[in-house]
Amino acid sequence: MKTLLSALALSTALTVPGLALAKSVTFTTNLNTYGGNGAYLAFYVTDASGAYKGSLWIAGGKSKYYDHLSDWYRATGGSSSEINGITGASVGAGRQLKITLDLADALFDAGYKLHVDAAVEDMRDSPSEVVVPLTTQGAGQPVLGRRYIRNFTYDM
């Protein structure tokens, strides 16, 4: 379980000026037993037009592999300033990743989408394996992944 006071790397328009305007959100990601090494995952937000807005969490510590999180990488160039302080360990096959973040209220019900890119060594890259609109109604409803992610849920 990862707890973070605020999503530091969200671009300036979305950063949380004070805790009053934020809510605590838990991301639960369950992985399939895909028979490979630990998966790298990138959690990030795009706006309604699909433009990248900011990163929330990177699971996987070796920056040399970040280009395989290909949608996220294409948007950020793997810039370390995007992910300072929001990285953790990669997630083993069949395991669960649970992270709790304080997210700005403005992110919800405003057309923003949460993307999860996944990549596993020597296996196919799986960019935007999960794409889910951030809405109050969508909370608690599991979304299925395509390859490495069995399902993903966010709870408030």
Added chain:
Amino acid sequence: MLRSLHKIPGLVAALLIVILTLSGAVLSTFPALESAHAPTQSEPDLTVAMLAGRVAARYPGVEQIRRAPSGRITAFYFDEGRPGAVVIDPATGQGVANYELSALQRWITNLHRSLLLDDAGRLTAAAGAASLLALSLSGLLLTVRRVGGWRRMFARLRGPLIGRLHVEVARLTVVGLLLSSTTALFMTASTFGLVPKDGDPPAFSVTVSGKTGALPESISLLRGTPVAMLRELTFPYPGDPTDAFTLKTARGAGYLDQGTGATLAWVDHGPWQRLTETIYMLHTGQGAAWLGLILGLMALGAPIMALTGIILWVQARRARPRIKGNTAAGQADTILLVGSEGGSTWGFAATLHLALTQAGHKVHTTAMSRFALERYRRAARVIVLAATYGKGAAPDSAKGFLDRLTALPQAPAMPLAVLGFGDRQFPEFCGYSAEVRRVAEEKGWPQLLPAASVDRQSPQEFARWGRNLGQALGHSLELSHSHAIPRSHALTLISRRDYGAEMQAPAAILRFAIPKAGLLARLTGRGFLRFSAGDLLGIVPQGSPVPRFYSLASEHGDGFVEICVSRHPGGLCSGQLLDLAPGESIQGFVRRNLDFRTAHNARPVILIGAGTGIGPLAGFARANHPGRAMHLYFGARHPDSDLFYGEELRDWQADGRLASVTMAFSRTSARVYVQDVLRADAAKISRLIGEGAQVLVCGGRNMAAGVADALADILAPAGLTLALLKAEGRYVEDTY
């Protein structure tokens, strides 16, 4: 210092290195297997555009095409929402097999790079690689010191089997181990982000045309890129006009518009990326499968060296006894300085220490490297026991002794005795102790005893020197040194043939049955060792704990143990042997003597011996096969008295096992010695040596000296020396 740098990391990291190298050797086979199984690319000028077109036609949902360094091409695709992955035949674009990651390969890879322990494991494995690098470098320097210089790097090795095996494997594999360990450290640094990155695709900041539908075949960059350059081509998402093609090649990476085919962004690889890729290839063999296989084979040297290295360490420790009752330097009347390389000289020192202490002396025993004259306030004598390392170099525990000796302002007053330990087969026999003695004499240090040496740890020679020392000290001194006598077995005499009675020099060929041992005893090394002619039979006589050694005249396959023995006046052991009647037995064991063997080749062999020295030579002849020319020169007293193996020599000549037999009899009217017949046959011997013949000499030390002189004269016109033949292992002696 150098030895410690080699020994300590070796012992600490041995297990780790064994795991890393064994797993590495297994991994080295995968790239070769992969390229053997991948469909080969038959069109040399196939472009990425053509390949992508073929694959897209077969798999409309294709997401990505990858080319591994082995040449294997893989396509990842979605078909009705289900992901698929196939190995592609580039000629058709058709999948030939499902692509699946081998669970075994993945497990071994993870074991190899991180011991299945993630980052902590990666750092541990890197420490293993660093140890391997340190061991390779220090081992290389030790080997150079041992063989006597870089030029003699591949000279023939001598000494006990385990030590030789250790160095032999080392010099065959050190190149691979250096390469693998250095590249491993680089790869770890790269994994942890310590190597600059300049090979990633650029950020996707440019805008796309918004059109879709460009066929890969029509995109000019893909048409200009040969498949051999391809790393990976990623297709745009179906139905997403903001997406683009992503191309990674050996040259660089970038994005291509999916509507116009234009290059949207491109970055060439920088020098770091190229270096990283080269090192990756050198370490894994991916893209250079043959190199991988060679490195994998060389990696197997490390477990062998770990095992032999640990055995050597244990042997050295066992051989180095604790000196009991060591007197402080300032109190002792006798200072015993030890220069030992492997530790065996410490064993002799312990024996001497004990005997001198029992004779009432106060003895201080220490390493030569700790020589400190100013502390020896009550010393009446200094005794130096010094081995020699390689070509006359100082042994490990004597480092710095000569410098300190040279630096003394004046020679000490108390006398010095120097005893050298060495192996007469080496060109520089006791070279270091001779140097110590020379420097001491130059200083004017009075000598207690004449120069003396002990050949191949002979307890007899040590005891003889001890008696001389005792005389100089004015009391008797019996040194019965026994280095760990192996378990001995009862040898029962089967038959004996007697000689020499006419000359009052009784001698006999004694044939014993091979002692039987159960399977368990043999497997645990407690049975009677397998032996070859030229190995030594240690006999433990009744009434003495010190074994005497006789050269074996038979090999295990002959089915009997045979030695040739003459009675020494007052000899305890030879007397007991010659008194044996068939059916009686005596205790004995085998000691290997690997240097005194015929070489494994078809070159001629010259056997030279006198008296009972015929024993091992007869054994070599008996084991010879017709086709290899073996020439025997044999000296005896009289044909009616001590012509050992007379009948066999005739038979072996008849069936071709001996090409020629030349005799010299010293007590007939002719009065010739074996060195005389050698000189008479100089032309033939010179020719045989020119053909690469090996010379094996066995007999008394005086005879061996005479033979060496004769051979030196015979070889001189051809510009050859005995030292040269010795260095090549073509002149070996077994003397007594």
